[in-house]
Amino acid sequence: MCENGVWNGNPPKCDLITCPNLKQPLNSIMNGQCEPGICGSECNFSCKIGFTLSDSRNIRCLQSGKWSSAPPSCVQVKCPPLSKPNNGEMSGDCSSGSHGNICSFSCNTCYTLVGLQVLKCENGIWNGTPPKCFLISCSKLSPPLNSEMNGQCEPGICGRECQFSCNNGFRISGSASLQCLPSSQWSSSPPSCIPLTCPQITKPSNGEMNGVCASGIHGGTCSFSCHTCYNLVGRKRLMCENGVWNASPPKCSPISCPKLSPPINGEIKGQCDLGICGSECKFSCKNGFNLLGSASLQCLPSAQWSSSPPS
Incomplete structure (x- = not known):
């Protein structure tokens, strides 16, 4: 007030309104007019990586010298829980x-x-x-020629097996069982089936053979026969079954005729006690006697003498 030419006080001043310094929240970044706040200005907040704001990211310094709200906090961000995969x-x-x-x-x-x-x-x-x-699976397997395949083969499943067997007349060459490994590979290459052969047969003494005899295959046969004056003892025909002949090879035994005795008042010479096929027994009479009948008998392949003994 002007009193007698003098103002009754000093002119006033207009001071800028400020807000108190803000303390930076933990794990945050603070930018803007924050220390101190100036009326009308803002203090901006953001969080470090791995954290997120709990409230408004901006607060304003008000005319009242107070901040529009309390500073936000930074809370830790978490990922949702995970579940372990099946198997x-x-x-x-x-x-x-x-x-x-x-x-x-x-x-x-x-x-x-x-x-x-x-x-x-x-x-x-x-x-x-x-x-x-x-x-994990293994590649599909195909049955080898002349074989059968069983198990988990088409395709293979890890830890499981594929089994192989051969048809009659064949034997397996290689592993009869393959396993599908964790590497998705089979434990070995598939086997093969090779023909089973019977051992070679030797022809019997005084005999012959024909057919599949040298190295018999499954189902093959070998036939036998004997020379004249020999008799076949055993099977006339053998069959090869899965690498084994179905019986022992036969033999050729000499054919013999019954024992002959000399006639009364006669004598015998030659192969007479036990006639051998093809041999002869000869007869003669003592002095004063004549032979009635054949003087010579032959042992025939029928195991019979060619005629009745003479007298």
């Missing part, structure tokens, strides 16, 4: 991952991992889709 395992920070945590995956034996082996938690999000475990 697999996981290890690491998988249940509730924090930023930077990793979760590793593996599959049980006979299963293969499809997808990322390791996932990383980045700002509340896993950096990939959880992998899966798929059953």
